[in-house]
Amino acid sequence: MAEKILMKGNEAIAYAAINCGCDGYFGYPITPQSEVMETLMQEKPWETTGMVVLQAESETSSINMVYGGACCGKKVMTSSSSPGISLMCEGLSYLAGCELPCLVVNVMRGGPGLGTIQPSQSDYFQATKGGGHGDYRTIVLAPASVQDMYDFVDLSFELAFKYRNPVMILGDGIVGQMMEKVELRPAKPRRTDEEVRALCDSWATLGKPASREGNIVTSLALDAEIMERFNIHLQNKYATIEANEARYETYKTEDAEYLIVAFGCMSRICENVVELAREDGIKLGVLRPITLYPYPEKALDALVPQMKSIMSVELNSGQMVEDVRRIAAGRVPVHFYGRQGGAIPSPEEIYEAFVKKIKK
Amino acid sequence: MKEEIIIAGFGGQGVLFMGRILAYGGIMQDQEVTWMPSYGPEMRGGTCNVSVILSDNKISSPILSRFDTAIILNQQSLDKFESRVKPGGVLIYDPNGITRHPERKDIKVCRIDAVDEATKLGNAKAYNMIVLGAYLKVKPVVSMENVVKGLRKSLPERHHHLMEMNEKAISVGMNAVEIL
Known part of the structure; x- marks a missing residue:
């Protein structure tokens, strides 16, 4: 080991x-x-x-x-x-x-x-x-x-x-x-x-060999046609990234009727919230996006139908919740709980907020 | 087994290092561990704390609001954390500089006169190891063998000649702790 x-x-x-x-x-x-x-x-x-x-x-x-x-x-x-x-x-x-x-x-x-x-x-x-x-x-x-x-x-x-x-x-x-x-x-x-040249010869500035034109690294193209073509190329690349690289983790979502979405260390704090909820017989689970871009859209989308409501928990005033709402698309209520300015909520505090939201 | 500990006192008392040894000791006995320090304005103002979790299973939240054990080394920390020890939990404190002693009856309160013991040893720097010894006597969550291994991992090699002194200070703490 x-x-x-x-x-x-x-x-x-x-x-x-x-x-x-x-x-x-x-x-x-x-x-x-x-x-x-x-x-x-x-x-x-x-x-x-x-x-x-x-x-x-x-x-x-x-x-x-x-x-x-x-x-x-x-x-x-x-x-x-x-x-x-x-x-x-x-x-x-x-x-x-x-x-x-x-x-x-x-x-x-x-x-x-x-x-x-x-x-x-x-x-x-x-x-x-x-x-x-x-x-x-x-x-x-x-x-x-x-x-x-x-x-x-x-x-x-x-x-x-x-x-x-x-x-x-x-x-x-x-x-x-x-x-x-x-x-x-x-x-x-x-x-x-040699490895750098083998991997990056088509674009990197490694010294111009006689066998090819020199590489130029620039983001400038004054011609709108060229710049639009480049932008479309970029967007195609992002579409490939979105299709292939979304990563996420779930915690007790199999039978969940409520979902918390949280990233980074908040997702771990929210795992404790799941335990508190399950002690009270509430079937809660956590979706943790590992990649925030590309967002694990399909994973969240697939979980939405089984949920009564979703809550995004963040250390901010409500940022990722906008993506959660976009993906939930009005199918279930999406709540938010967050602390700001360096304050960190305890699992008990989040659970209390969660219970208040679902009882409303 | 899961043990959630807060160690709180002044900067310079070796609070963070004590937590580090416990965490490394946990690793040595194949446990999951987290060590989360205060690093904010309170640290810059003098007080300092670290929460350490040792667990046989995966640790979810590294942020805690209640603790199995609180090791308290100044009045501010006692005021802040006494109420946050779980019922039936343990509070170990050094009465040096304490004007209001612990009042709870539903927890085990222990005192370790670590400043006095360190003075007797003639080594003020052994303070945190004496406190660690007191904790390990009351809650033997990490075996002495693994504590020593954790200590060796935590001390830079140039300080390895101090191992024996540190081990001695731990045993002094073990003998001096008093359950109230």
Whole structure:
């Protein structure tokens, strides 16, 4: 059996990056995710795998360093928390517009503005609906455990290169700061120059060989016809992602008459709510979207008919609930319960809110 | 077996580290564990707490509102967490600096004079290990063997020469704890 190590979610991101052959990390410290870069600096992967770790002068620089590394077909990443991610959104739009693979980790804290350092899920809209300008999508994974934080790094790079698209791990202060045991995975070496060329030669700026024209990485096309064609290409790619990459988990939904939808660590808190409800004879289950984009539409759609009502539980004022309502499409009542600004509800508090909603 | 613990006190008392050793001890006996610290403004203002869950089964919520055991090392934490110990649960506290002692009758209250014991040992840094020993005496949820393994995993290698001192402090705590 692989060794199991006790670590924080933020540390898991760092160890996973080194382990899965990441070429470069560029970041700027911000609570509650500073341990990502701290761990990387402590582990000094530049002495072992050759991975670059660089503290940039701001989040704007970090994301543009990611852009540069990604242009060269490298596995590159950054991490930040909500206010820092806002600064990166211009870069994210450019990365999406140039179809560049990369990983951005957002360990969310409460906003708006500088907000608080406490956990939050109030960047759901920003992560899943854009953030930056233009018709683009970011693949978004929502970890609920430290093992997820670890495993999603490699998965993110796989998806990023498969679709040439930015991928975001959307965690929060709870999964970032919490320690749990992590089962380490077999290490992947960093890609060699030959492997990068074999994989990315059609688009990356690797130095122009005599055998082909030079690659140009740009998101600019002034001709409307060309730009529309490119936009249609992007939308087709997103349709493929939506068809193939939706991921989710269910908890006791088989016989459920009521459903809670919750992502990230809230889904775990809501599993305890299920136990409280079932002690009272109420058949409650949980749907946990693992990918927030693409949203597990089919899974939720299939569960709707058996439910008397659905409640979305989030650490925000009601963001994902808009997607839940869209998919439920008026077939059953969709309620919402949330706490904001860094407050975290206990299972008992959520259960009380749930009972009030279903008794109305 | 499932044990939900809150350890609360001042920053610098070794609250987070104590929780870490317990969590690692749990891993050593093949349990599921979570360790969730306070990292917010309260920590920056001086108080600090960590909740640790050890369980034979998968752990759902890492966020707790009630605890099987509260290990309390200052007045603010006693005020905050005394009411949140489950009926029949355990509250272990160090009376040093406490002006209002625990009042509940439906829980097991234990005292450990860890500041005094650490002074007797001549090592203020052994404080948290003395408290840990007190807890393990009252609730032997992690075997001594696994605690020692957890301690070894939690201490950086350059501090491994301190293992013996730490183990001694744990046994001091085990002998000094008083069930009220």
